[in-house]
Amino acid sequence: MERSNPFQGPDAADAWQRLLAQPGRVVTREDMMRRVQEQAQRKASE
Numbered sequence: 001m002e003r004s005n006p007f008q009g010p011d012a013a014d015a016w017q018r019l020l021a022q023p024g025r026v027v028t029r030e031d032m033m034r035r036v037q038e039q040a041q042r043k044a045s046e
Contacts, residue, residue, distance in 0.1 A: 013039060
């Protein structure tokens with residue numbers, strides 16, 4: 001199940017990171033690395 005960033009706009013990444021950082025959610029290093037790569041690919045394709 002893919003969780004994509006539901007936010008749009010210049011602060012989208014920050015808002016998404018705050019959401020993911022909420023207590024009770026565990027984000028692994030692999031998740032973070034994959035998310036960074038996905039965001040980089042998305043920026044490159046715009």
